[in-house]
Amino acid sequence: MNGNHTSRNQNAQTTSAEDAIRLATFDQYRGQLFSIAYRMLGTIADAEDMLQETFIRWHQSRDQNIRSPRAFLVTIISRLCMNHLQSARVQREEYVGEWLPEPLLTDANSDPLKTLKIDESLSMAFLIILERLTPVERAVFLLHEVFNYKHTEIAEILDQSEANCRQVLRRARQHVGAVGRRFKTSTQDNTDLLDRFLQATRTGDMDGLVALLARDVVLHSDGGGKAVALSKPIKGSENVARGILRSMEKTVPKELVSHVAEINGKRAVIGYLHGKAFSVVSVNIRKGKIKDVFVVTNPDKLAHLPELKEGSSGSAPSGSQKVSDKK
Secondary structure (H helix, E strand, O other): HHHHHHHHHHHHHHHHHHHHHHHHHHHHHHHHHHHHHHHHOOOOOHHHHHHHHHHHHHOOOOOOOOOOOOHHHHHHHHHHHHHHHHHHHHHHHHOOOOOOOOEEEOOOOOOOOOOOOOOOHHHHHHHHOOOOHHHHHHHHHHHHHHHOHHHHHHHHHHOOOOHHHHHHHHHHHHHHHHHHHHOOHHHHHHHHHHHHHHHHHOOOOOOHHHHHHHEEEEEEOOOOOOOOOOOOOOOOOHHHHHHHHHHHHHOOOOOOOEEEEEEOEEEEEEEEEOOOOEEEEEEEOOOOOEEEEEEEHHHHHOOOOOOOOOOOOOOOOOHHHHEEEOO
C-alpha cells in the first residue's frame, strides 16, 4: 500500500514537472503567438482568446511526439485565427460604421520582456490594408512577409502545397500593393507631425491643419454604434480639416484630458474623460504628410487601456506623456 502511495506521489511529481516545462515552453513563444494572432484578427480580446485555446491544445498534446514546439504552436494559432476570421466576416459586415483595429498599447512598460514584435506591420494603416485579404491570404502574407517563414514551413503550417502557398502570396501582394509592403516613417517625422497636428486642432488653425494633410488624406473613425463617430470616412484635406475642427468644437468633451502614448508602435493620443479612455487618435504619415487619421471611440475597443488615477488628472498612464487639456 505504501508502495502504491509512493508511486502515485512520483507520478504526480513527474506530471507537475512536465506541466512546468510545457508552461515555460509556451511562455517562450507567447509573444510571437500573440503577435501573429493580433495581426490576423485586429483585436486584443480575440487574439487573447486564440492564445488561450492554443495553450489548451498544447497542454492536451503532452502524449504526442512534437519535434518543434514553436512550429506546433504557430500551426495551431494560425489555423485557429483563420477559422475565426471566416466566422467573424459576417459580424464585420454587420458592424455599425467603419471597423478599425483595436488600439494596442506598445510602450516599454506594457511589454517589459519585449516579446511583442513591434514594427510597421503593427500599425493601424497596415492592419487596415490586411482587411483586403482572405483569411488564408492574410496568414500566408503575414507568416512570409512579417515573420520570415519559408514557403515550405508555411505549407506545413497551413496544410497547403508549397506551390499553392506561392500563388496565395502572389495574390496577397497584389491586393496589398507596394504601399502595404514598404511604407515606413521615421520616428522623428511621426513625432513632429503629430505635435503640429495636435497644436493645429487645439487652436482651431484651419490653414495650419490643411498644410499638414496630404491632398488625398482620409479621416477614419470607429464608434461601433456605441459612441460618436462618422458614418463613413471623409476624404480630402479641406474636408478632413473641417471635419476635425467641427468635431473638436461640437462633440469632444471640454474636460477631455489628452496624453501621448505609444499605440501600435507609433506615437498617438489617448483622450481621457473622468479617468477612463474616451478616444484614441493616431496618424499615418507618407512623404512628410498625414495620409490617414484614425479615431477610435468604441468603448469596447478602449476598455483594456489603463485608467488615469482618480484625483490626479495631471498624471499620465504608464509610458504616456501629458499634452494639455482642451480649453
